[in-house]
Amino acid sequence: MSKVLVLVEHDNASVKDATLAAVTAASQLGEVTALVAGASCDAAAQAAAQIAGVAKVLKADDAAYANALAENVAPLVAGLMADYDAFVAPATTTGKNIAPRVAALLDVMQVSEILSVEGPKTFTRPIYAGNAIATVESSDAKLVITVRGTAFAKAEATGGSASVEDVTATADSGLSTFVSAEIAKSERPELTSAKIIVSGGRALKDAATFEAIITPLADKLGAGIGASRAAVDAGFVPNDYQVGQTGKIVAPEVYIAVGISGAIQHLAGMKDSKTIIAINKDDDAPIFQVADIGLVGDLFTLVPELTGKL
């Protein structure tokens, strides 16, 4: 049976959801060891030990790992990989930053954003903005994989009882330092884990109109708020709202696209949603080709009416 090392994404206190999908994917390959690298990250390590399917937790607690800088975390992982057959990371910005650096240090090709595990070294992954699905088989001695969170069920966050083992930190590379972070504070469900998402496009005109039209509907439904690239570029909302090939990949129960035409780039980020609802005044908009339920008309009257009737 293979031994799999999973990168735990965390904020030193709790484990982020994306890790749970990565654990599910890793369990299909072999015995899972979770790696928690951070500074004063004992709480996160304890949380990782509770995840169902995790056999062991490795805790690397050092100031060098405080902000998950790839220059410090990648050599740690590469060193640990002497004892493992595969390294699995969630395909979040943290995972995407670290995993390829690990792969190059190990001289192996990374398999990015897998959708399924087809065999011990065979995986499916989307290419061309999700317009094609490739099945690939690795010939490398060790695997480095990132996992698309929406493609795997989340492992149960509790019920496990793994032991936590300390590992020795590698030295700070001295190549990079953390300066600051601006994290958008929100009471809303996180986009990638929201059950319902209301998403707005360029048709919303400006930031104030976006807020006035989209927010009340999202509040009514307890939904996360997303946006197309056009809406982000126009400055209606911050860029971490962006759903698409180059933004977040989401697959909620219900995705409501308001004033979004449905460019390839956007569809790549949401077409695996269970039910897609589109509200758009253009009857020929490509979004209607993927929408389960479409409503053609002026969003400035329809959306407030919808919000009022819910």
Place this chain on the structure above:
Amino acid sequence: MKALVCVKRVIDYNVKPRVKADGSGVDLANVKMSMNPFDEIAIEEAIRLKEKGVVTEIVAVSVGVAKSQETLRTALAMGADRAVLVLCEDEVEPLAVAKIIAGLANEEAPGLIITGKQAIDDDSNQVGQMVAALLGRPQGTFANEISVEGDAIVVKREIDGGLQTVRLALPAVVTTDLRLNEPRYASLPNIMKAKSKPLANKTPADYGVDVAPRLKTIKVIEPPVRSAGIKVADVDALVAKLKEMGVA
């Protein structure tokens, strides 16, 4: 300082790719090809740094088929000073591309290497990080804003949930996100001038790189097609549907 910018020739982002009937890949015959959009942003950023006097020379590099020359000419027309084409008729994986770029970097000694965050064909998002690893240099991935301050570069990065700023020791590798800048168009006189700028031809063997693929593509298929939906007449009908689904 010298800037090395990596560009890739890919299917134009407006084209809807077609999967070949035999499942061997995506049909690229007679399809419009262009520079990867993230790489345009990379070139643009290098030019802006040159305009600020931070960068003295911009070298554009591409690994790929002979026609990648066109992509390099576009980079030269935008403002790159010279170009290097590493000729390879078969598809090259990110790890091999990264090794070639690292080899070229050892020869050229750039202060800054800029790549796009990902190519829109294989969607790998690996080359920049791998180049940084192979050279033992820091990486500023998904850059939203950069500024060179003495012997360091400050990179504001787009991360899940917001932005993160890091300070990297030069030389460094930066990968571009969409919002780093708005790339310029090449003017006709500059397109003409670009034809006489130097373009060197190299091969992977020049850098001692074996480009044999590590991943074997077994098949490529169309994604599952969504079943046709319905259109509702008015908001009441939509509300009824939402209630049916238990959402409202």
